[in-house]
Amino acid sequence: MSLKQQIDQDIKSAMLAKKKEELTALRAIKSAILLAETEKGGGEGLNEDAEIKLLTKAAKQRKESAELYDKEGRADLADKEKFEYEVISRYLPAQLSEEELKAEIEAIISQVGAAGPQDMGKVMGVASKQLAGKADGKMIASVVKDSLNK
Structure with missing residues (x-):
């Protein structure tokens, strides 16, 4: 339906x-x-x-x-x-928890082969498409930034 x-x-x-x-x-x-x-x-x-x-x-x-x-x-x-x-x-897909989002982002980072903060654009492009509707864009960007700055 x-x-x-x-x-x-x-x-x-x-x-x-x-x-x-x-x-x-x-x-x-x-x-x-x-x-x-x-x-x-x-x-x-x-x-x-x-x-x-x-x-x-x-x-x-x-x-x-x-x-x-x-x-x-x-x-x-x-x-x-x-x-x-x-x-x-009610009509949106279930939102990912912060832990689930971090796991998804880590998988995307390894998939893209990102090495540091300079690769944020690559990671955000893929993450935005894969996680559309499952997490807020600001939250995705924050987790990507934290993950790449480690």
């Missing part, structure tokens, strides 16, 4: 259960998917990688917005963004 079909089913379930906040979040996800499909020229829809990128971007936006609202003392808006982040996170 595609992501779009899954979200359509979840929208129907949220409507029947009268979950207004969840319904709003799901409609935002569906809207982003439809917008991305029309930008690409339509066709058969988005592939799985494009869906993950789209959801990761939306989740990151919600997370950053929630942090901003917290700083500004707007707990009501921060709570709304946090809830939407949780709804979006």
Whole structure:
């Protein structure tokens, strides 16, 4: 079942259960998917990688917005963004723990043959593709930097 079909089913379930906040979040996800499909020229829809990128971007936006609202003392808006982040996170692949991420990065470093900090670009290129949606880009960069500086 595609992501779009899954979200359509979840929208129907949220409507029947009268979950207004969840319904709003799901409609935002569906809207982003439809917008991305029309930008690409339509066709058969988005592939799985494009869906993950789209959801990761939306989740990151919600997370950053929630942090901003917290700083500004707007707990009501921060709570709304946090809830939407949780709804979006349901559709993302499970995030790697820091230990799992370090192991993956070490494997990539040995695969690429990186020797030091000057090879960070090589490692990041491969790591970003292999770990897309499984870990935050900042976290990947931090672990790569630490691993190469040893």
